[in-house]
């Protein structure tokens with residue numbers, strides 16, 4: 001069989017994969033638009049939406065509110081998240097992808113802006129666990145690179161040997177890039193176009209439409225070695 005030079009190019013070693021939870025390992029069931037509307041009120045929601053084309057950071061938005069107002073906002077958010085939990089579904093391809101990682105002994109971590117209760121329920125439903133799994137009780141949360149750097153140091157692995165996979169450009173890709181990891185944007189519905197990447201200055205290393213594409217990507221482009 002003939003080989004060309006490129007078939008001998010060594011692949012990049014990948015030692016761990018860190019996943020976002022909502023919309024990445026689970027099917028999105030939270031109506032974020034309705035949630036923001038309920039938290040901010042219709043008028044404020046419209047204003048904030050217009051000035052945040054890449055998405056609203058609701059937690060950041062309410063951080064400086066008075067304790068009373070903030071408490072109410074958190075209750076509304078929790079209520080939407082609880083409703084989402086009741087309908088929680090595992091993303092197609094998640095089990096196969098994790099099976100591949102397990103077969104190669106590649107570490108699996110999780111970072112979410114959701115609460116620990118949601119991560120616990122996800123672990124029970126999914127039947128496979130992620131470690132470390134950092135929820136929003138870990139501060140600062142995404143898009144800050146701190147949670148990803150924390151996972152890398154727990155694993156004793158360089159960020160450049162890790163991939164961050166998530167469905168949010170402004171949270172997951174931003175977190176991964178700032179930490180110095182590979183980034184993979186899961187864009188199932190074609191939400192993101194080239195103008196989003198240009199505007200936000202956040203170009204993911206890879207963009208896929210499904211977790212099975214992540215599976216192929218990892219097999220083809222990386223040397224999966226713990």
Ligand SMILES: [Mg+2]
Nearest residue numbers: 020022023167
């Ligand atoms: Mg997400």
